[in-house]
Amino acid sequence: MAKKVGTEVSFAVADAVxxxxxxxxxxxxxxxxxHIVEKLSEYVADGELDAEYIxxxxxxxxxxxxxxxxxxxxxxxTATAGQGLELMHEVxxxxxSSRLPMVxxxxxxALSGPLSxxxxxxxxxxxxxxxxxxxxxxNGQDVHDLTIAAxxxxxxxxxxxxxxxxxxxxxxxxxxxxxxxxxxxDVDKFLPPFEYNNKLDPASPVSQGTYAPPHIYPEIKKAQxxxxxxxxxTIKAIWKEYGDLFGxxxxxxxxxxxxxxxxxxxxxxxxxxxASLAIDKLREQGKKVxxxxxxLWRPFPFAELRxxxxxxxxxxxxxxxxxxxxxxxxxxxEIRSAFYxxxxxxxxxxxxxxxxxxxxxxxxxEAMIARGEDIAKNGSDSEYEILGVRE
Amino acid sequence: MLSxxxxxxxxxxxxxxxxxxxxxxxxxxQRPVWDLSKCIKCGLCYIYCPDASIGxxxxxxxxxxxxxxxxxxxxxxxxxxxxxxxxEETE
Ligand code: SF4
Ligand code: SF4
Numbered sequence: 001m002a003k004k005v006g007t008e009v010s011f012a013v014a015d016a017v018x019x020x021x022x023x024x025x026x027x028x029x030x031x032x033x034x035h036i037v038e039k040l041s042e043y044v045a046d047g048e049l050d051a052e053y054i055x056x057x058x059x060x061x062x063x064x065x066x067x068x069x070x071x072x073x074x075x076x077x078t079a080t081a082g083q084g085l086e087l088m089h090e091v092x093x094x095x096x097s098s099r100l101p102m103v104x105x106x107x108x109x110a111l112s113g114p115l116s117x118x119x120x121x122x123x124x125x126x127x128x129x130x131x132x133x134x135x136x137x138x139n140g141q142d143v144h145d146l147t148i149a150a151x152x153x154x155x156x157x158x159x160x161x162x163x164x165x166x167x168x169x170x171x172x173x174x175x176x177x178x179x180x181x182x183x184x185x186d187v188d189k190f191l192p193p194f195e196y197n198n199k200l201d202p203a204s205p206v207s208q209g210t211y212a213p214p215h216i217y218p219e220i221k222k223a224q225x226x227x228x229x230x231x232x233x234t235i236k237a238i239w240k241e242y243g244d245l246f247g248x249x250x251x252x253x254x255x256x257x258x259x260x261x262x263x264x265x266x267x268x269x270x271x272x273x274x275a276s277l278a279i280d281k282l283r284e285q286g287k288k289v290x291x292x293x294x295x296l297w298r299p300f301p302f303a304e305l306r307x308x309x310x311x312x313x314x315x316x317x318x319x320x321x322x323x324x325x326x327x328x329x330x331x332x333x334e335i336r337s338a339f340y341x342x343x344x345x346x347x348x349x350x351x352x353x354x355x356x357x358x359x360x361x362x363x364x365x366e367a368m369i370a371r372g373e374d375i376a377k378n379g380s381d382s383e384y385e386i387l388g389v390r391e
Numbered sequence: 392m393l394s395x396x397x398x399x400x401x402x403x404x405x406x407x408x409x410x411x412x413x414x415x416x417x418x419x420x421q422r423p424v425w426d427l428s429k430c431i432k433c434g435l436c437y438i439y440c441p442d443a444s445i446g447x448x449x450x451x452x453x454x455x456x457x458x459x460x461x462x463x464x465x466x467x468x469x470x471x472x473x474x475x476x477x478x479e480e481t482e
């Protein structure tokens with residue numbers, strides 16, 4: 001029987017990776033991801049996990065090693081954060097275009113400068129267009145379940161894309177939560193062995209990651225994009241299967257009290273749980289407010305989002321990242337795009353807050369909702385507002 | 392030409408060595424021309440050619456590969472008897 005234990009969320013990631021019985025881990029330690037790879041290196045050193053642990057000299061090398069590993073048909077994992085993800089960036093587009101399955105735990109961290117080891121979504125937004133499937137966890141249980149499911153999604157024959165599981169640095173990675181750690185037997189039932197048809201094999205040679213001149217490059221990119229968009233149905237099916245087997249369901253868009261909500265707050269990541277407290281309080285006051293959380297960031301679930309926000313007159317979107325001089329926070333830009341063609345589109349208000357590890361407490365969310373409703377009625381001078389900073 | 396629907400997953404190339412079907416000779420603006428009366432069959436041009444576009448004829452003289460030669464001119468620079476000249480491509 002799977003049992004609930006009090007454990008650090010980083011260890012719940014490591015345990016998920018161990019349960020998935022990975023073959024190769026290539027990673028470079030960086031705060032706030034370090035505890036994940038430390039734990040995994042212990043598992044390998046102690047013989048509890050039969051895997052290659054490749055100590056690389058940088059994140060760029062980590063991702064390069066992961067590409068090679070996956071190409072041989074080995075189940076592959078890495079983890080990083082912030083500047084480490086930035087250093088990895090150049091190589092990130094390769095497994096997405098070469099369709100090399102792997103799972104990466106990204107412990108979201110603010111980008112320099114100024115130097116910050118604390119959490120926000122700047123690193124997450126920086127890798128938005130690398131072609132990876134990107135999943136957002138909100139708590140320790142999410143992290144554990146979604147990491148296990150991520151291997152099945154990544155390696156599914158109709159998907160074959162690398163998957164990032166995003167989790168907020170410190171606010172998630174370093175907290176201790178009660179988490180149901182899965183049983184090996186259950187995971188083995190759920191997660192089949194990785195079968196890679198095009199693996200590098202001297203007996204039947206193939207070339208991967210080749211050069212493409214202009215007469216073929218656009219066709220390759222369209223094929224990649226269509227495949228990523230189509231992966232959404234398989235992701236949903238695998239999450240449903242996980243829910244049917246183990247009782248915990250995950251959806252591309254998660255909703256909280258949205259059924260009749262006229263004002264909907266939109267969040268992503270661990271702050272969603274804090275936001276739900278503000279929703280409860282406003283509901284008690286009779287306000288028709290709800291909360292909608294984006295779980296699947298890529299491929300973006302447009303239809304599910306529109307469906308979940310049918311009743312909304314105002315949507316208030318929190319971004320924990322800035323698009324400097326841009327139209328809104330990056331999440332809000334997506335939400336606005338999703339509704340632009342709709343006949344009765346809601347007003348969509350953009351707020352930036354929680355940068356570089358700054359907390360947002362339930363009262364801040366209440367104030368955010370109040371300010372959002374005010375802007376919806378009376379307008380604002382700016383495209384987006386940064387909340388929670390000293391004037 | 393392939394449609395996007397025909398692209399194998401990951402744009403993988405399943406036929407090894409298919410790069411040799413790519414006519415890199417199209418990139419050339421100059422071509423090397425041999426004056427075999429000056430050639431001493433030393434093989435330097437063969438060694439230096441970065442595109443393996445020089446081979447050997449049965450009689451021991453260099454054999455130029457028009458399909459792949461990019462016209463870089465390294466062979467002409469390295470040939471110490473000046474048996475190779477670069478001339479402008481006219482087509
Ligand atoms: S011009 Fe360059 S590519 Fe062509 S044969 Fe000479 S060395 Fe080789
Ligand atoms: S380098 Fe000149 S002399 Fe030597 S084999 Fe080539 S063409 Fe002949």
